[in-house]
Amino acid sequence: MTEHAVIIAGGGPTGLMLAGELALAEVDIVIVERRLSQELAGHRAGGLHARTIEVLDQRGIADRFLSEGQVAQVAGFAATLAISDFPTRHPYALALWQTHIERILAGWVEELAVPIHRGREVTGFSQNDSGIDIMLSDGRSLRAKYLVGCDGGRSVVRKAADIAFPGSDPTISHLIAEVELAEEPEWGMRNDAIGIHSLSKIENGNVRVLVTEQRVGNTGEPTLTDLSRALITHYGTDYGVHSPTWISRFTDTARQAARDRNGRVLLAGDAAHVHYPAGGQGLNIGVQDAVNLGWKLAQVVKGTSPQDLLDTYHAERHPIAARVLRATMAAVALGRPDDRSKALRDIVSELVGMDEPRKRLAGMMSGLDVHYDLGDGHPLLGRRMPDLDLVTADGPLRLITLLHRARPVLLNFGEPHGCDVTPWADRIERIDAQYAGILELPVIGAAPAPTAVLIRPDGYVAWVGDGSHMGLPDALAKWFGPSTVS
Numbered sequence: 001m002t003e004h005a006v007i008i009a010g011g012g013p014t015g016l017m018l019a020g021e022l023a024l025a026e027v028d029i030v031i032v033e034r035r036l037s038q039e040l041a042g043h044r045a046g047g048l049h050a051r052t053i054e055v056l057d058q059r060g061i062a063d064r065f066l067s068e069g070q071v072a073q074v075a076g077f078a079a080t081l082a083i084s085d086f087p088t089r090h091p092y093a094l095a096l097w098q099t100h101i102e103r104i105l106a107g108w109v110e111e112l113a114v115p116i117h118r119g120r121e122v123t124g125f126s127q128n129d130s131g132i133d134i135m136l137s138d139g140r141s142l143r144a145k146y147l148v149g150c151d152g153g154r155s156v157v158r159k160a161a162d163i164a165f166p167g168s169d170p171t172i173s174h175l176i177a178e179v180e181l182a183e184e185p186e187w188g189m190r191n192d193a194i195g196i197h198s199l200s201k202i203e204n205g206n207v208r209v210l211v212t213e214q215r216v217g218n219t220g221e222p223t224l225t226d227l228s229r230a231l232i233t234h235y236g237t238d239y240g241v242h243s244p245t246w247i248s249r250f251t252d253t254a255r256q257a258a259r260d261r262n263g264r265v266l267l268a269g270d271a272a273h274v275h276y277p278a279g280g281q282g283l284n285i286g287v288q289d290a291v292n293l294g295w296k297l298a299q300v301v302k303g304t305s306p307q308d309l310l311d312t313y314h315a316e317r318h319p320i321a322a323r324v325l326r327a328t329m330a331a332v333a334l335g336r337p338d339d340r341s342k343a344l345r346d347i348v349s350e351l352v353g354m355d356e357p358r359k360r361l362a363g364m365m366s367g368l369d370v371h372y373d374l375g376d377g378h379p380l381l382g383r384r385m386p387d388l389d390l391v392t393a394d395g396p397l398r399l400i401t402l403l404h405r406a407r408p409v410l411l412n413f414g415e416p417h418g419c420d421v422t423p424w425a426d427r428i429e430r431i432d433a434q435y436a437g438i439l440e441l442p443v444i445g446a447a448p449a450p451t452a453v454l455i456r457p458d459g460y461v462a463w464v465g466d467g468s469h470m471g472l473p474d475a476l477a478k479w480f481g482p483s484t485v486s
């Protein structure tokens, strides 16, 4: 039986990002992916939010996405939530279809020499103290230390791990499709007593159709006949719909895994949370799940950190997904076609026209306000480290470039050679630096200048110095394992 450190079930955006993170940490991994190629039948997600772009920038690959997409402001909560005044290198979202996002991620993962077993499914597993045996649809099995289910909303891994998936049942249902039409349709969005419908051109010359179904609870695979009927109901004609390349159904079901780990099995992305696509969050939080989990899993697999480091993955990411579920449920309520919901929409739109509410909601939608609860202290603690312009002994550099290798960094802004991390020198890069300007955080505003910061590989701040080194050895041990020198 072939043995690897980690098996990733599913090579969608989450699985690919996780594979990249683990490969950077030189962990032996394999992706098992059901699809024969990276091609997607439909375009699905429409883009990346600012924090995801920053995360990709941390690995030196943001330009690959930026060069193919179009920058845009974020829409949500009955208004456009501009972030152009946010203190980030990327104060925008990027319009780019999921099919391109996956292609670019897959290219990066290929450069990192990650093997992908395509055309095979994970069908089950059995785990014990020494490892996990993973069964595949071709009858073979693989052995690993950990299995990560990145296998989407209907996750086989989640079910086999017996992890509950509580949440709320659907209240609306849509058909979405990519088709050709024989007649010129009524382009754009239409609202009626049932909900929203839209017809728009997509890049390959086809038409993307979205219709709200009259009935909630249809579960079978949708067909061209279903789509034709729905179009006739709402538009009086099906415009001669034909040649679908994709027909799918989605609802506002909102569910979240009760826990993200059961022993040697972890969940990430849609396998851990599903929700309505309003606000375009799913792919984004999946990629960010992967970046939170990757370095932790790498350290545990290599034996530098104990297993309980993995518990911080659930502690940090579960609340983030929970608030996305809450936001999408609110978006569904705001989008209802009745007069009272419309009145509510008007009031919310007035509110988000004000600076403070706009910043709060845009901070959440863009992911730039993410705050992991690492205790009280400096505003930076548990938040993303801004991409400062640094001056170091090697010359000027952007802070974010220090994270390209996905290794922790201790930045010392105080006396040169301060902050001794010698006992962790095999794991942590330590750099004396200065920066110009003020330290400013999205939503929060200006923050006091720290004398040092300990930055995790995911770009979040694990410790902030205020002139002393108090708490630094504890933070180093907590996040990066016991020191090698006693």
Ligand SMILES: Cc1cc2nc3c(=O)[nH]c(=O)nc-3n(C[C@H](O)[C@H](O)[C@H](O)COP(=O)(O)OP(=O)(O)OC[C@H]3O[C@@H](n4cnc5c(N)ncnc54)[C@H](O)[C@@H]3O)c2cc1C
Pocket: 009, 010, 011, 012, 013, 014, 015, 032, 033, 034, 035, 044, 045, 046, 047, 098, 120, 121, 122, 123, 150, 151, 152, 153, 155, 156, 157, 176, 250, 268, 269, 270, 271, 277, 279, 280, 281, 282, 283, 284, 285, 286
């Ligand atoms: C209409 C629509 C619009 C959306 N718009 C947005 C948007 O604008 N922004 C956004 O962020 N998100 C959006 N989303 C959500 C986004 O598409 C998902 O959140 C995202 O694809 C999740 O990525 P994932 O890798 O976790 O799961 P998936 O993309 O579902 O990938 C799972 C992978 O696992 C494979 N797989 C499944 N089972 C197995 C198995 N047993 N063994 C091996 N492989 C398996 C699948 O083939 C697939 O490749 C939208 C979704 C829809 C439906």
